[in-house]
Amino acid sequence: MALALQTFATVKDANAALNAAGTRYLGGGTLVVRAANEGDVSISGLIRSTEPSLSTIAVAGDKVRIGASVTMAAIARHPHLGVLAKAARAVGGPAVRNMATVGGNLFAPAPYGDFTVALLALDAIVGTDDGEASIETFLANRDGNRAIVTSVSFTLPKAASFRFLKVSRVKPKGVSVLSIASVLKLALDGTVTSARIALGCMADRPMRAKAAENALIGRSLTKDGIAPALATVNHGTAPATDPIASAWYRNEVLPVHLGRLLLA
Ligand SMILES: Cc1cc2nc3c(=O)[nH]c(=O)nc-3n(C[C@H](O)[C@H](O)[C@H](O)COP(=O)(O)OP(=O)(O)OC[C@H]3O[C@@H](n4cnc5c(N)ncnc54)[C@H](O)[C@@H]3O)c2cc1C
Incomplete structure (x- = not known):
């Protein structure tokens, strides 16, 4: 046709x-x-x-607006978005990254959507011509969405507070077994004062690990300190079984990889 x-x-x-x-x-x-x-x-x-704002990255201080047509390759090479380069480079191989957009990644079903996991940890705002929505609200309602996403906006995290990892069987460009992004704020004594953790491939779309976030507050990033977070990170997960991994495997390895991310 x-x-x-x-x-x-x-x-x-x-x-x-x-x-x-x-x-x-x-x-x-x-x-x-x-x-x-x-x-x-x-x-x-x-x-x-082809509206130009769709393809523009604007950085003003720590405020970032990325047009929905911006590609993963453009983010990965942007001089002010180095903190997000790892998440952008997690999307496919070079040929895919030259085409794959931020807007499309928001709609990509699991096992895709790695960059959206980073945006969820960053508490991004998703823009359309009709207004804005938090990324959590957007993801919850995305199946019924018909409006063109025009942008994502967020506060650029300090390099030390943002972490991202993708687990895949084929390096360097395999599809995700799972991905994790976190934004952590620490007090001077090293205890966690705020935590936002997003998971990819642990449901049909990126989700927050709210129980693990809560379990980290007031704890330090040591083996003992993160134990309650690892014990609760599977709460509410509903991963798929697909050719990459079984749901059982994803749930088994999630705490292991969260532990590596938090202790890194
Ligand atoms: C070989 C291969 C490997 C891949 N590996 C990965 C990977 O490792 N990680 C990963 O996350 N993804 C991966 N993907 C999936 C995909 O490339 C990415 O998720 C990409 O970001 C999707 O963006 P796109 O612009 O190509 O989307 P498109 O294919 O253009 O669109 C996807 C969906 O989103 C809708 N859409 C797109 N943009 C907008 C917008 N601005 N507003 C409203 N709706 C919109 C489209 O209508 C469509 O329904 C892979 C794909 C392939 C083919």
């Missing part, structure tokens, strides 16, 4: 075109074009917008 591609200069016009049945927004196309090529007949038309 022929696939029509329509390009619009503004997000507003592209959003209007998305009202037509069978249309899907085109980011980098690494997932949606693959789906069409593999015979997903629900897709009859692709819509894209």
